[in-house]
Amino acid sequence: MLNHWQTHKDRLRGYIGKRVDSPAAIDDILQEVYLKAHTHLHQLRDNASLNGWLYRIAHNAIMDHHRQRHSHNELPDDLAAPQTDDAEQAHRELAQCLVPLIDELPERYRVPLQLAELQGLSQQQIADHLGLTLSGAKSRVQRGRQQLRQRLTACCDIEVGRGGVLDYHPKDPDCRGC
Template identity: 30%
Template structure:
């Protein structure tokens, strides 16, 4: 179907609404989940999602290819989030050096989970990395993402969750490509350090084969 001209192809307003609602329902959990990771607050996430869907509905005629609805809608979501973020005067965090808002215990420029877990010899019971990943829970990841300072978390979500290119992120946030790269690299290292800390606190060890340790 074409989303661009409901009257042109004889599509009734009702069918257009049905199609839109069907697509929204299909994407709703991911929209909300993404907004929740970006904002960290359920109420803010709901506001961002509702506003984005409202914008998408009113601008539906601008969507030339319905097959691209998902990417288009997430683009609207990202922009809505960024506008709101700036409106709340968080913009300086984006434009300025974000080092100021990085907690000391997250200083992890070169941290690698793999290097902590990897054993240079083969273990007959399987690798420590496998055990770690198998025991890693969704809650652990959500908490770890939420622990990242905004300028890092947002870029990690845009790239790792939404699959944005570095160029797209630079454009969305209005920052240089090099800044996207450095914050992404640091954000990933911080995320891995938080996951490692959570795992260690839960008793996860690399030098035994038992399952007494869980990431969380």
Template identity: 60%
Template sequence: MISEWQNHKEQLGAYVRTRIDDVDAVDDILQDVYIKASSNLHQLKSRGSLKAWLYRIAHNTIMDFYRTRQPFDELPEDLVAEESDTGRQAREELAQCLGPLIDELSEKYATPLRLAELEGVSQQDIADQLGLSLSGAKSRVQRGRVKFREQMMACCDFEIGREGITDYLPKKSNTQRKC
């Protein structure tokens, strides 16, 4: 193994130097390659593939080098993380506006929508309370959602992020619509 290693050591060194930005680590990596090759020589299928096998070990050792390296500074222990839910306050403020906006809808759509969305009543129970068929209740809730969305889009500009609505700004309105 030593004679074969001497034949390939210079080429492997050049291979490692082109892939590692730390000059001091090149010799360490070459040493690791030699140790791994020596201890796993029994896994080599044929002598003809020794060079390719050594390059594969060198490649894997380089990858291990980069995996274990920490390219960042440790953060101080007393560092406080920012609140992860940045849009929570905006959603809470917006939720206070929902009731009055739902009240602006006709009673035909406002009542089923309020029951379904604000009170969490099942659509079957809505149908029973309002004397409608299940499909009629579902239809009114769905149409109420559409009309409610149209009303919200007419009254507010929304900023939407990964967490949903992160901010909103009421539109200045010259119409008779209450926002």
């Protein structure tokens, strides 16, 4: 087996050298490859795959080396908290609009929607609480969401992006919801 190691030594050193700058690190990684290969030799199922197996070990050792090199600086204690962005502010304001709009829904949809969205109950918990089947609870929550969406879009122009609601503007300043 020693002759196999010697056969691959120069090629592995070249492979590692293309990915690591320090000559001392190249030798350290090469030694680590040989140690790992020796201790895990029992996992090699076919000697014909020795070459690929050694390169996989070398690749992993190189990745470990690069991970260890990156230092992480601690953040200073006096670092100011980030200012709230416009999207977060729009979310908070829009959430305040939802409660009156939910309150306008028929009780059949309002109660399950409040339990799901405002109290955070699962749909199974809603079904148990209201004495409904699971599919009945899901249906009522879904229909409540649809009716809420209709009321919300009738009341406000909503700008939606990748992160959800970005901004909104009431269509009518006298709208009861907003």
